[in-house]
Each structure stands twice: as structure tokens, then as C-alpha cells.
Amino acid sequence: MRILIWIGALLPIVYALLRFSVEFQPEWLRGFFAYLEHFIPLTLTKSPNDPLKFLINLSGNSAFWLLALTLSFTPIRVFFKLNLIRYRRLSGLFSFFYALIHAMLFIGIDQEFNLQDAMHEVLTKPFIAFGMGAFVIMLTMALTSTKKLFGLFRTWHRMVYIAAVLIVIHYLMSHKTITWDNISVAGVLISLLVLRLIKR
Amino acid sequence: MLRRHNYDLIPSSEITSESLYHERRAFMKLGASAALLGTSPLMAALGFEKSKSALELTSYDQITTYNNFYEYGTDKESPAKLAKNLKVRPWTLTVGGEVQKSLTLDIDSLIKKIPLEERIYRFRCVEGWAMVVPWVGFSLASLLKQAGLTSKSKYVEFETLFDPLQFPQQSKSFGNIPFPYREGLRIDEAMNPLTILAVGLYGKELLPQNGAPIRLVVPWKYGFKSIKSIVKITLSNHQTRSTWNQIAPNEYGFYANVNPSVDHPRWSQARERVLGKFFKQDTLAFNGYGNQVAHLYKNMDLRKFY
Numbered sequence: 001m002r003i004l005i006w007i008g009a010l011l012p013i014v015y016a017l018l019r020f021s022v023e024f025q026p027e028w029l030r031g032f033f034a035y036l037e038h039f040i041p042l043t044l045t046k047s048p049n050d051p052l053k054f055l056i057n058l059s060g061n062s063a064f065w066l067l068a069l070t071l072s073f074t075p076i077r078v079f080f081k082l083n084l085i086r087y088r089r090l091s092g093l094f095s096f097f098y099a100l101i102h103a104m105l106f107i108g109i110d111q112e113f114n115l116q117d118a119m120h121e122v123l124t125k126p127f128i129a130f131g132m133g134a135f136v137i138m139l140t141m142a143l144t145s146t147k148k149l150f151g152l153f154r155t156w157h158r159m160v161y162i163a164a165v166l167i168v169i170h171y172l173m174s175h176k177t178i179t180w181d182n183i184s185v186a187g188v189l190i191s192l193l194v195l196r197l198i199k200r
Numbered sequence: 201m202l203r204r205h206n207y208d209l210i211p212s213s214e215i216t217s218e219s220l221y222h223e224r225r226a227f228m229k230l231g232a233s234a235a236l237l238g239t240s241p242l243m244a245a246l247g248f249e250k251s252k253s254a255l256e257l258t259s260y261d262q263i264t265t266y267n268n269f270y271e272y273g274t275d276k277e278s279p280a281k282l283a284k285n286l287k288v289r290p291w292t293l294t295v296g297g298e299v300q301k302s303l304t305l306d307i308d309s310l311i312k313k314i315p316l317e318e319r320i321y322r323f324r325c326v327e328g329w330a331m332v333v334p335w336v337g338f339s340l341a342s343l344l345k346q347a348g349l350t351s352k353s354k355y356v357e358f359e360t361l362f363d364p365l366q367f368p369q370q371s372k373s374f375g376n377i378p379f380p381y382r383e384g385l386r387i388d389e390a391m392n393p394l395t396i397l398a399v400g401l402y403g404k405e406l407l408p409q410n411g412a413p414i415r416l417v418v419p420w421k422y423g424f425k426s427i428k429s430i431v432k433i434t435l436s437n438h439q440t441r442s443t444w445n446q447i448a449p450n451e452y453g454f455y456a457n458v459n460p461s462v463d464h465p466r467w468s469q470a471r472e473r474v475l476g477k478f479f480k481q482d483t484l485a486f487n488g489y490g491n492q493v494a495h496l497y498k499n500m501d502l503r504k505f506y
Contacts, residue, residue, distance in 0.1 A: 049476065175274065177270075
């Protein structure tokens with residue numbers, strides 16, 4: 001299980017490396033990826049047209065799905081009597097890892113490390129504020145996730161529910177219109193939160 | 201014969217790169233062989249002189265694989281994948297409403313009759329990405345003059361083809377985009393010489409994902425104003441509809457002039473991501489076409505009329 005999480009969590013990085021190395025790949029490898037493209041709904045044979053946007057989306061989506069995985073361990077234990085709680089920290093940290101890349105791409109590349117500009121964006125645009133709020137919560141959780149500190153900050157880690165709600169809003173706001181696809185994706189995280197209410 | 205106009209106001213620092221020059225030459229060969237085969241009147245009309253633009257062109261591959269065309273889906277890759285079979289012939293374009301004489305035009309006879317020219321324009325999407333496209337087309341004004349304007353021709357409305365069998369999202373969508381897609385211009389914007397109807401790019405006929413067979417290009421406005429696959433142009437005496445303005449009026453104005461000093465509610469418009477580049481560059485007021493169009497808005501508060 002631990003290995004599965006590691007592999008799954010590193011796939012987005014493999015995918016990014018693959019997309020950015022398209023021009024350097026040998027012919028046979030490109031041919032292989034072109035063949036693979038028929039079976040999976042992913043582009044493999046083209047470097048990204050809008051590289052910054054590509055990385056921001058990829059890191060954001062990865063953080064989103066890994067957070068969903070993290071939040072699924074408790075309902076899995078309740079409903080399927082399968083205890084995977086010991087993997088929750090690893091998965092949560094991977095989610096934070098991508099959230100960190102996501103936030104750093106925003107501050108470092110999108111805002112070009114102009115902290116004043118970045119702060120202005122956070123303060124004037126709810127879309128950015130929701131995302132940044134969730135990131136700050138996740139940052140404090142990551143910092144207090146060691147065995148020693150977790151004991152002290154156990155209650156604080158319930159803030160993950162607030163972060164998840166902020167992330168759902170941030171995710172829905174990132175699109176120009178709401179589609180069934182967006183609603184289903186957001187629905188996954190929302191259901192994981194609702195399952196907790198049912199349990200009580 | 202193809203005429204070339206250079207409407208750039210770009211410093212000479214942005215010089216066409218050498219690789220680009222070769223790319224263009226390769227493309228010209230392609231165009232030449234197609235012209236020999238006589239595949240279309242557009243091809244036959246093309247000239248093959250070297251581009252004089254100082255702008256670095258976005259590659260043909262990028263222009264044709266990164267598209268917003270919500271009739272096919274909300275992501276950028278769907279249009280190129282799904283649009284292949286759009287039936288672009290026969291295609292009829294009507295010009296009606298407040299005009300002296302309504303026109304019903306077959307696209308091929310229109311292209312044959314009207315002189316085409318290449319226009320290399322910057323293109324800026326409201327989402328923050330940008331490219332440079334060598335369009336082939338003709339000025340909208342020349343078409344509107346054929347129909348004849350009246351004192352009541354104050355606004356122009358454009359409409360995309362409505363055909364849910366060909367545009368899946370027109371029936372499948374969530375219902376929050378009121379199809380058919382519509383866009384509008386004030387008459388002085390429509391008559392400005394920069395405003396064109398494009399039928400090709402890089403010397404080839406437009407691909408469906410880029411708005412085949414005929415689309416609007418208004419280079420000083422955000423890309424969503426440049427409506428694709430037009431079937432209907434209607435002149436009217438009142439301000440016309442604009443689909444994105446209808447969907448979210450606080451985010452997308454009727455004017456939608458490229459303006460680095462007026463932010464979108466969710467992101468800054470001060471800088472832009474040029475396709476293929478990792479780092480951003482400054483966005484220019486009116487997308488760099490202020491000399492030609494700023495006078496159209498001289499007594500308007502552009503913060504209010506964004």
C-alpha cells in the first residue's frame with residue numbers, strides 16, 4: 001500500500017517530465033506514446049502549449065485528488081472496516097507537496113516573486129484568497145505532522161475540513177463556467193465531507 | 201492577389217527568429233504545392249512573399265491545438281480533436297437587419313470576389329494567454345459596405361452556427377451558456393480597418409477549431425469577441441447581445457478591450473503568457489493597437505465600460 005501511494009503520487013511528476021521532454025525523445029518512444037494515446041485520455045506526444053498553466057493545473061489537480069485520498073481513509077474504515085489510517089499522513093503530505101508546488105508557481109512564476117503583487121492578488125481576489133487560505137492551513141498541518149507534534153496539534157488538524165471546503169470553492173471558481181464535469185469532481189470532495197456528518 | 205499589411209507597433213527588439221523564418225519557408229512550400237493542386241480558391245489567391253512583421257509568430261501547431269470553442273467542450277484540446285468533421289461547405293453567411301440591402305452569401309463565391317490579405321495580429325485571450333497569428337481575410341467594413349449602412353446601423357451582431365448534431369455541447373451543456381454564441385460590436389469598431397473577417401491562417405484555410413470557414417478577428421479586444429464559424433451578421437440600432445457578457449456581466453464586458461490596468465475579478469490582466477513560453481510578458485493597452493483604436497473610446501471610462 002505504501003508503495004502504491006508513492007507510485008500514484010509521483011505519477012504527475014513523471015507525466016510532466018514526459019510532456020516537457022517530447023522534443024528530446026527518440027522516435028521509437030514517441031511512436032509508443034502515440035500508440036498509448038489511443039487508450040488513455042491524456043496527451044503524451046506534445047509539449048504543453050501553455051507550460052505555466054499546464055503545471056499550475058497539474059499540481060492543483062494532483063493536490064486535490066491526493067487530499068480526496070487522504071480524506072477517504074476514515075470513511076473506508078467506517079464503511080468497509082478496512083483500516084488504512086496509517087497511510088493518511090503520507091498521502092496528506094503528498095497532497096501538501098503538490099499544493100506547495102502549486103502555490104510556488106503562482107508566487108514565483110505567475111507573480112514573478114513580487115510579493116507585494118502576490119499579496120495584492122490575495123487581498124483583492126476571492127478566488128486567490130480561498131486557495132491561499134487552504135494552502136496556509138495545509139502548511140501548518142504539514143509542519144505539525146511529526147509524531148511528536150501531532151499529539152499536541154491533533155485538534156488543529158480538523159482544520160482540514162475548512163481547507164477542503166475552501167479548495168472546492170477555489171476549484172469551482174477556477175473555471176469560466178460550471179459544467180457537469182466540474183460538479184462531479186467537486187462532488188467527490190464534498191461527499192467525503194458529508195460522509196463524516198452521516199457517521200455522527 | 202494577396203496583399204500584406206503591417207499593423208504592428210512593436211519595437212524592433214522583437215525580431216522574427218531564424219527558426220521561424222525557416223518554418224515560414226517550409227510552410228510556403230506547402231502552400232505552393234496546395235495551390236498547384238488547386239485545392240481551393242483561397243490557396244490560389246495566396247502570395248508567397250516573406251513576412252515583414254516584427255512579431256514572432258506562434259507556431260501553426262500551437263494555434264491549431266490550443267483553442268477555446270465551448271461548442272466542443274471547455275478544455276483547450278477538445279476542439280482540435282472533435283472539430284475535424286465540421287461541415288464547412290456549403291456555408292451561407294447572411295448580412296441583414298438595419299442595412300440597405302440584405303445579403304445571402306455563399307462562402308466560396310464571397311472568397312472568390314473579395315480581395316484577401318494577410319494580417320499578422322497579436323491575439324490576447326481574457327484568460328491570460330496570448331499568441332501571434334498570421335490571419336488571412338478581408339476587412340469587415342468592405343462587406344458591410346456591400347450591404348450598405350443606414351442611419352440606424354449602430355451596432356453589429358454576429359452569430360455562430362447552431363447545430364447540436366455538429367456542436368455536441370450546444371445540447372449537452374449545462375444550460376448556462378445560451379447557444380448559439382453571439383458577439384457584438386459598435387458600428388465604429390466594426391468599420392475600423394483593423395477589424396477583419398478571417399478565412400485562413402498561415403496561408404491555409406481555417407481549420408474548424410479556429411472558426412472555419414469564417415470568423416471575426418478584432419485584435420484589440422479579448423479573444424472571446426472574435427466569434428467563430430459565423431452564419432449571421434445583423435445590424436441593429438441598439439446594443440447587441442454578447443454571450444459571455446450575458447453569462448457573467450461582472451467578468452466580461454461588452455467592450456472587452458484588452459486593458460492591462462483593469463483586472464479580471466479572478467486574475468490580473470497586467471501580464472500575459474505567450475504560448476510556448478514559461479515566463480510572462482507585459483500586456484499592452486488595446487493589445488498594442490492604441491494608435492489605431494484609442495480614439496474610439498476617448499470620452500469613455502474604461503474601468504466602467506470594460
